[in-house]
Amino acid sequence: MDSNNETFTRLFMQNQHALKRFIRAMVPNASDAEDVLQETAVVLWQKQPEYDPSRPFFPWAMQFARNKIYQFRRHHARDRLILDDDVFGLLLAERPSLEPQLDRRRHWLDTCFKKLPGHSAGLMERRYFDGMTVQEIAAETQTSVSTLYKLFYRIRDALMRCVENSLVQEVEP
């Protein structure tokens, strides 16, 4: 791999999670979002010769991600599309202003996750590390799906409250 390729790959690796987060917000189904990310990655790789390293990578990559999202919405207008056009537009417009706050939230998420009780952490591992669906976890643990949804709600809520408290303390030490 030559140095240009290496630099490009490094830049991509550094930014792929940010791209994924953006795509997931606009394409809420996880598997569809993965597909859009994959297609974006292919285009980025193809457009690599056009990339000017003196320019920031993320905004350059974002334009292709945005195009792929629009393309996905066009192709799936009748079946898998979840967000209506007007709601999609609102979310697309509102997300950039939220970005600094999301950055801080990510920073505290690790700390807050470590404070979760063992059982809650175990559940989250099943969901986010093993990639199991709520239905699969319900079958494995002999728990009803609705109970699990409530449990996940409580865990996420606890995480969100922890993150928000940390953000407040950050502002008012």
Add this chain to the structure above:
Amino acid sequence: MNEMELEQMLSALGDGDDIDHKRLNEILRNDPAARHRYLVWMDMEVCLEETVARSSSSSKLVPFEHKTGDRLRSWTRRLALAASIMLLAAGVATGLRYFQRVAVLTSVTGQVYIQRPSGKVQAESGTWIFSGSEIWVSGSQSEALLTWNDGSLMRLSEACRLAVSVRHGQKFIQLLAGCFNADFQKQKPGKPALIRGPYVNAEILGTSIRMDAREDATRLSVIEGQVRVIRESDHQAVLVTSRKEINAANGIGNLTPQRFLWADRYSGGKQGGTAVATVTIGSKAAEPKPPANSTPVGRAVP
């Protein structure tokens, strides 16, 4: 806004389940706080994948404790308890297996790296590979030999980038760049090794095959047994049986298996009496540069 209702919908959505789209749009359309919650929630979903991977420790999922003693009163509930205990034992065993390594780099030459959630580490002979890892053979003339727990072998050539994972005993392999050769042991029934490459996905059903992926097409030849091939561009699927091959370009033409006459090039499909699958993606003489159509991203778990 009912936050729990919104979260249940978003969670179900993430799982690919049906939800009331109309209701979700109505909530998001009319309530800025719900949109804020949605954006934060979606961002957290993706971040949690990284956070959980980083924090993943020995904590394991166990069946929930029932707080009420009256659940033990009936025989059916006692039986359920016995089943729970058995499931607990099985769950712990499964969990332990999950967090164990799935393969080992038995030989490393040159610069080889493992991308883990915690960052990139340089690999050496004996480095264990955990499910979800990405292996990157970086330097020129570098090479690595990956030995799976079941004895399947993969030889990764220079510039090869590969994501590997095992989920419920099934291998998922995604070629991100470069090429590899592999000898697969017969896979467990119903759990074929899934290989995702440019243009096609292949399910290794426990057969002897050879696969060559080039920039413009992927050729797959089956020496013995059968392989299901699915073309990426149009999801056209075909079962390729013994002594036949397909040549799949990106959405061009039919995937029609053709008989091949040069089987002698593909000898050695059996090892020690066990059926193996021999997969070659790319060519050993490939340029260090990854193919233009390769994707530098992704987890092997679909």
